[in-house]
Amino acid sequence: MSPAATIPAAEAETRALEAADDLFYARGIGSVTMGEIRDRSGLSLRRLYATHPSKADLVAAWLRHRHETWMAGFRADLRVALDAGAAPVDAVFDALASWMEATGWRGCGFINTHALGHDLTDEHRRIIRDHKAALADELDALTPKGRALAVVVDGAIVQASIFGNRHPIDLARTAGHALVTSAGNEEAEQ
Amino acid sequence: MSPAATIPAAEAETRALEAADDLFYARGIGSVTMGEIRDRSGLSLRRLYATHPSKADLVAAWLRHRHETWMAGFRADLRVALDAGAAPVDAVFDALASWMEATGWRGCGFINTHALGHDLTDEHRRIIRDHKAALADELDALTPKGRALAVVVDGAIVQASIFGNRHPIDLARTAGHALVTSAGNEEAEQ
DNA sequence: GTTTGGTGAGAACAGTCATTCTCACGGAGC
DNA sequence: GCTCCGTGAGAATGACTGTTCTCACCAAAC
Numbered sequence: 001m002s003p004a005a006t007i008p009a010a011e012a013e014t015r016a017l018e019a020a021d022d023l024f025y026a027r028g029i030g031s032v033t034m035g036e037i038r039d040r041s042g043l044s045l046r047r048l049y050a051t052h053p054s055k056a057d058l059v060a061a062w063l064r065h066r067h068e069t070w071m072a073g074f075r076a077d078l079r080v081a082l083d084a085g086a087a088p089v090d091a092v093f094d095a096l097a098s099w100m101e102a103t104g105w106r107g108c109g110f111i112n113t114h115a116l117g118h119d120l121t122d123e124h125r126r127i128i129r130d131h132k133a134a135l136a137d138e139l140d141a142l143t144p145k146g147r148a149l150a151v152v153v154d155g156a157i158v159q160a161s162i163f164g165n166r167h168p169i170d171l172a173r174t175a176g177h178a179l180v181t182s183a184g185n186e187e188a189e190q
Numbered sequence: 191m192s193p194a195a196t197i198p199a200a201e202a203e204t205r206a207l208e209a210a211d212d213l214f215y216a217r218g219i220g221s222v223t224m225g226e227i228r229d230r231s232g233l234s235l236r237r238l239y240a241t242h243p244s245k246a247d248l249v250a251a252w253l254r255h256r257h258e259t260w261m262a263g264f265r266a267d268l269r270v271a272l273d274a275g276a277a278p279v280d281a282v283f284d285a286l287a288s289w290m291e292a293t294g295w296r297g298c299g300f301i302n303t304h305a306l307g308h309d310l311t312d313e314h315r316r317i318i319r320d321h322k323a324a325l326a327d328e329l330d331a332l333t334p335k336g337r338a339l340a341v342v343v344d345g346a347i348v349q350a351s352i353f354g355n356r357h358p359i360d361l362a363r364t365a366g367h368a369l370v371t372s373a374g375n376e377e378a379e380q
Numbered sequence: 381g382t383t384t385g386g387t388g389a390g391a392a393c394a395g396t397c398a399t400t401c402t403c404a405c406g407g408a409g410c
Numbered sequence: 411g412c413t414c415c416g417t418g419a420g421a422a423t424g425a426c427t428g429t430t431c432t433c434a435c436c437a438a439a440c
Contacts, residue, residue, distance in 0.1 A: 007417095028307035030220045033397060044418045045399080055398065106307060114352050115305035117218035117296060132352050145368075148361040155345025162304050162322050171338040178335075178368040197387095223427060234388045235429080245428065 007043070009051075015041040016051055020062040021069075025109045029059055029116065056121055059113070063127040066109055071134060074099065078142075088143045089180050093173040096153065100160060100169070107161030111154065145179045152176055197233070199241075205231040206241055210252040211259075215299045219249055219306065246311055249303070253317040256299055261324065264289065268332075278333045279370050283363040286343065290350060290359070297351030301344065335369045342366055 007015075019041035023032040034055055038045050052058040077095035086094055099105070106112070110128045114120070132150070139153070140146030156172035197205075209231035213222040224245055228235050242248040267285035276284055289295070296302070300318045304310070322340070329343070330336030346362035 026307075028305070028309070030306065031308040034399080035397080045420085046401095046416095046418070049399070050416095107305070111301075111348055111352070112305035112307065115218070115297070115302035116220065117216075117302065118221040119218070129352055129354075132349065145364065148365045151345040151349050151358050151361045152342055152365055153345065154348045155341040155343065158301055158344045158348055159322065159341050162301070162319055164319075168341050171341045174335065175338045175342055175365050175369050178372040179365050181372060182368040224429080225427075235390085236386095236388070236431095239429070240386095243429095 007047070012043055012047055012051055015043055016048060016058065017062060017065045020058055021066060024059065024062055024113075025066070026104050026106060029113060034058075056124075060121070060123050060127060063110065063113065063124060063131070067127065067131045067134070070109075070131075071138070074135075075138070089149070089176040090173070092139065092142070092149065092153065093156070093169055093176060096156060096172075097166060097169050100166060105161075108154070108157045111158060143180050148179055149176050152179070197237070202233055202237055202241060205233055206238060206248065207252060207255045210248055211256060214249065214252055214303075215256070216294055216296060219303060220309075224248075246314070250311070250313050250317060253300065253303065253314060253321070257317065257321045257324070260299075260321075261328075264325075265328070279339070279366040280363070282329065282332070282339065282343065283346075283359055283366060286346060286362075287356060287359050290356060295351075298344070298347045301348060333370055338369055339366050342369070 016037070019037050023036055023040060034045065034048065037058070038048055041048065043051075048058075052061055074095055077098050078091050081091035081094040082088070110131050113124065114128045132154070135153070136147050136150035138146075139150045143149055152172045152175045156168045159168035159171075160166055206227070209227050213226055213230060224235065224238065227248070228238055231238065233241075238248075242251055264285055267288050268281050271281035271284040272278070300321050303314065304318045322344070325343070326337050326340035328336075329340045333339055342362045342365045346358045349358035349361075350356055
C-alpha cells in the first residue's frame, strides 16, 4: 500500500527520532554528531537532512517526541502505582523511582538540555518550558499543592542524577508528604 | 616584592578564573572558546595554557573557584536574613531569591555543568557532587530535615531557571515550611 | 653590554563537525 | 527499453576550535 521506494517517510521519521532519543539523552546533545545519528538510524545523511533541515531542528523534534513518550510512560507508571493502592504522593515517587531504574538513566532530558543555555533556540526553550508546565499541571490535578510537588520532583531528579543514587527520591518523598499533609493548615505558622 | 615580569602569577590566576566564571556561567562551557577566555582575561593563550594545561583543567579550576565564592555568598545572604529575624527556612529562600536577582542569573552553574554529561571528567563530576553535598550539609545544620530541604532548593533553582521567574521559589518555600513544621510527626500518616 | 629565560601577539596545526555536493543506481511511468 | 526522479554512500566543503609553535621583545643576572 505504501508507494515508497526504499524507506517509507513515516519509518524514516521514527528511526531518526529514536536514534536521536538514544544518543541525545544518553550523551548530551553537544557530544553527538549527525554522523552518529546517521549510523544509528540507518538513514543516509541526505535523508536525515531532508526530514530535519538542521541539527537544531532535529533537537526540537526530539524534544517534542520525548515529551510525548515521557509523559505517556510517567502516566502509565503512575496508574500502576495508584491501582496498587498507593497514595497519590507515593504513586508519584514510585513512578519516578521506576523511571530511574532504567539502564542509562541520566536525569531529565529537558533539564539537561536547558542547561546548555547559549546554543538553544527560543523554540527549544519553549518546548522545555511547556513540558515542565504540563508535568506541573498533571501533578496539580493529582494532589493538593501539586505545583509545589513538581518543584520537589525536579529537585529529586537533579540530585539523583548528580549523586548517582536514589536517596534524593526518598528525601523528596518526605517533603511531598509533608506538603500534602499540611495542605489544610498553611496558616498555622506565623 | 614580587619578582614578576609582566603579570604576577597570582593575578594571572585570578584573571583566568574570573573570565572563566563570567563566560562559562553565562553561556555554558560548550559555547565558550579559549580565545574568548583569553580576550576577557587579558592573558595570552600561552600564559593561559601555562596556568591550566587544557580547557578541562580550566573548567575544573573554575568549578572549585565557584564553589568557594558561591558558598561564601550564600552564607553571607543567609546571615543577613537570619540577623533580620527570619526563620531558618525563610532565610534559605530569601538568600536564594536574592541570588536570583543578579543580572544574568542562569540557574546553578554546577547543575548546568553536570548536565553536559559525556564530556565531563570524573574530576568535574566529583567537584559537582562535593558542592551539592556541602550545601546539603549546610542546610542540615540549619534546620531539621535539611537534606530534604536541599532537594527542594535544587528543584526551585532548576524551575526558576526554566520558567524564567521566581514563582518556583515561593512554591519551594511552601514545601520547606511544610517539611520543617512536620518535623516531629513523620509517623502521623500511615 | 651581553646573555638568558620567560613573555605577548598571533600565526600555524590538526582534528572535528554540520552541511552540501557528486555520482551511480534502481524503480516508476511511458 | 528508455527516461527521470529520489535515493544511498560517501567525498568534499567550509568553518570553527583546542592546542602548539614562531619570533621578536624585555627585564634581570652577570
